[in-house]
Amino acid sequence: MTKNNEDYTWQRPRLIKSKNLRYLIFSLLTAYLILTFISLRIDPQRILLGLSRSQSYFADFLRPDFFSRGSSIIDGILESLTMTYIATVFGVIISIPFAFGAAENISPKPIYYISRAVIVISRSFQEVVIAIFFVVIIGFGPMAGVLTLTFSSIGFIAKLLAEEIEDINWSQVEAIKATGASWPKLMNYAIIPQVLPRFIGLVVYRLDINFRASAVIGVVGAGGIGTTLNAAFDRYEFDSASAILIVMIAIVMLGELFSSFIRKKVNE
Amino acid sequence: MSSNDYNWQLKGISRVLKELLFWAAGIWLFIYCWNILSARTMWPFVYDGAEQASKLLFRMFPPNWPYFFELLRPIWDTITIATIGTLAAVIFSLFVAYLAAENTTPHPTLRYFALLIIVTSRSVSSLIWAIILVIILGPGVLAGIIAISFRSIGFVSKLLYESIEEIDKNQVEAVAATGASKFSTLIYSVVPQVFPTFIGTSIYRWDINIRESTVVGLVGARGIGLQLNEAILGLKWPDAIIIFMMILSLVLFSEFFSARIRKIII
Numbered sequence: 238m239t240k241n242n243e244d245y246t247w248q249r250p251r252l253i254k255s256k257n258l259r260y261l262i263f264s265l266l267t268a269y270l271i272l273t274f275i276s277l278r279i280d281p282q283r284i285l286l287g288l289s290r291s292q293s294y295f296a297d298f299l300r301p302d303f304f305s306r307g308s309s310i311i312d313g314i315l316e317s318l319t320m321t322y323i324a325t326v327f328g329v330i331i332s333i334p335f336a337f338g339a340a341e342n343i344s345p346k347p348i349y350y351i352s353r354a355v356i357v358i359s360r361s362f363q364e365v366v367i368a369i370f371f372v373v374i375i376g377f378g379p380m381a382g383v384l385t386l387t388f389s390s391i392g393f394i395a396k397l398l399a400e401e402i403e404d405i406n407w408s409q410v411e412a413i414k415a416t417g418a419s420w421p422k423l424m425n426y427a428i429i430p431q432v433l434p435r436f437i438g439l440v441v442y443r444l445d446i447n448f449r450a451s452a453v454i455g456v457v458g459a460g461g462i463g464t465t466l467n468a469a470f471d472r473y474e475f476d477s478a479s480a481i482l483i484v485m486i487a488i489v490m491l492g493e494l495f496s497s498f499i500r501k502k503v504n505e
Numbered sequence: 506m507s508s509n510d511y512n513w514q515l516k517g518i519s520r521v522l523k524e525l526l527f528w529a530a531g532i533w534l535f536i537y538c539w540n541i542l543s544a545r546t547m548w549p550f551v552y553d554g555a556e557q558a559s560k561l562l563f564r565m566f567p568p569n570w571p572y573f574f575e576l577l578r579p580i581w582d583t584i585t586i587a588t589i590g591t592l593a594a595v596i597f598s599l600f601v602a603y604l605a606a607e608n609t610t611p612h613p614t615l616r617y618f619a620l621l622i623i624v625t626s627r628s629v630s631s632l633i634w635a636i637i638l639v640i641i642l643g644p645g646v647l648a649g650i651i652a653i654s655f656r657s658i659g660f661v662s663k664l665l666y667e668s669i670e671e672i673d674k675n676q677v678e679a680v681a682a683t684g685a686s687k688f689s690t691l692i693y694s695v696v697p698q699v700f701p702t703f704i705g706t707s708i709y710r711w712d713i714n715i716r717e718s719t720v721v722g723l724v725g726a727r728g729i730g731l732q733l734n735e736a737i738l739g740l741k742w743p744d745a746i747i748i749f750m751m752i753l754s755l756v757l758f759s760e761f762f763s764a765r766i767r768k769i770i771i
Binding site: 269270273276277278279280283284286287288290291294315316318319320322323326357358360361362363365366369373374375376378379380383449450452453456457460466467470482485486489490493 | 531534535538539541542545546547550551553554557558561581582585588589624625627628629630632633636637640641642643645646647716717719720723724730733734737749752753756757
């Protein structure tokens with residue numbers, strides 16, 4: 238008996254074809270969600286208390302006060318910006334050798350593994366964790382922040398740049414090699430021109446990230462606007478805190494405009 | 506001019522000059538910034554840094570292995586904060602991305618509103634959200650979850666709306682031509698096209714959030730950050746090294762896991 242055409246209904250194709258596997262994955266996910274919700278231990282009374290108290294905080298947040306702490310806000314922003322610039326410069330200089338080391342196509346195996354290990358460690362720890370470490374070692378202040386941002390820039394830039402080097406067009410390298418070029422010349426004429434636009438994009442992007450991070454690591458004492466922000470929170474000066482957040486958002490937006498401008502220029 | 510005198514140059518002379526100027530400005534700015542920072546630094550402590558660091562490393566050994574079992578609960582909390590935070594952000598991002606994409610937004614004003622949400626969320630880091638939320642909600646996992654999700658909304662929505670803007674219009678027109686309702690058109694023409702990006706972005710964000718959720722505990726939102734803070738403030742270095750190893754293995758696991766899933770889906 239042939240199937241009647243009218244009985245046939247179309248069904249959306251499923252992502253996971255096997256029915257059993259699909260049900261297994263969904264039930265595991267549900268079980269996990271239930272378990273986590275049990276472990277949340279939400280205290281509704283505390284939340285109600287907080288919400289009623291937070292009304293005055295919100296009122297303060299809506300009235301940002303730029304002036305009563307104006308000088309320390311400017312000072313903090315300046316410190317953050319200087320930290321960001323210095324750390325990005327250091328980070329870039331140090332990450333270039335690691336990037337070349339971590340590119341599988343141009344690097345010998347032992348160097349490849351060492352570079353990858355450095356990248357993994359730098360990327361695994363959140364900036365704040367690294368900042369705590371540096372604050373313990375060299376004390377409070379912006380220099381701990383610079384070291385933190387430098388350290389976490391290395392993993393980021395080196396990883397993405399290494400991937401870019403691995404993707405280059407190898408025939409250009411062969412062509413330069415065929416002219417009898419030495420190793421530095423090979424780098425300069427065959428590899429660097431291919432990765433340069435992407436590299437500049439990465440550096441600008443990292444400047445942006447470092448500025449945002451510089452606002453956070455101040456919470457643990459590593460200098461910058463974060464220190465000012467943390468002080469404002471500690472003194473319950475939410476109007477100043479709100480002003481600091483607004484200034485930060487404005488700077489990040491300016492940074493975004495600047496970086497899209499630079500990237501457009503480079504890609505021309 | 507004989508052809509022997511001719512040398513090929515990578516860059517023209519005006520370009521070289523421009524680049525030199527650029528480098529000079531960069532170096533001048535570096536020296537200027539360095540002077541500011543240097544004035545605010547206690548140099549004796551910095552000179553001492555390497556010695557202090559090696560002393561710290563020695564104090565971490567032998568690691569306090571039994572402490573591992575006390576960490577299971579904080580690690581569970583950390584994973585919960587990252588996972589539920591990502592989930593909440595992803596659900597919310599669906600709406601924000603729909604409003605923010607030029608080709609699906611119902612009204613241009615709504616689009617600017619959605620873009621404002623995206624920028625605000627991306628500018629303020631999760632730790633600062635956590636400070637604010639701990640004040641309101643009290644210390645606990647919930648503050649961490651909301652902090653992580655506030656931070657993630659911008660990231661997920663931004664990547665998602667960019668991919669909505671890049672979809673193939675013909676498919677939308679084809680489905681609309683069958684007389685499907687607006688909602689059905691969305692489900693059958695837009696969603697399938699952005700689905701891989703959506704899953705990929707969500708999982709990538711989850712991977713980032715695992716890292717972020719290791720620190721929200723520092724300001725009271727639970728998770729392993731709380732233990733880290735205690736260990737370091739209490740100078741319990743044999744405990745601290747266990748925490749560092751836990752964080753490292755958690756992050757490596759999440760990276761491996763997310764890479765696998767993204768490979769399967771995309």
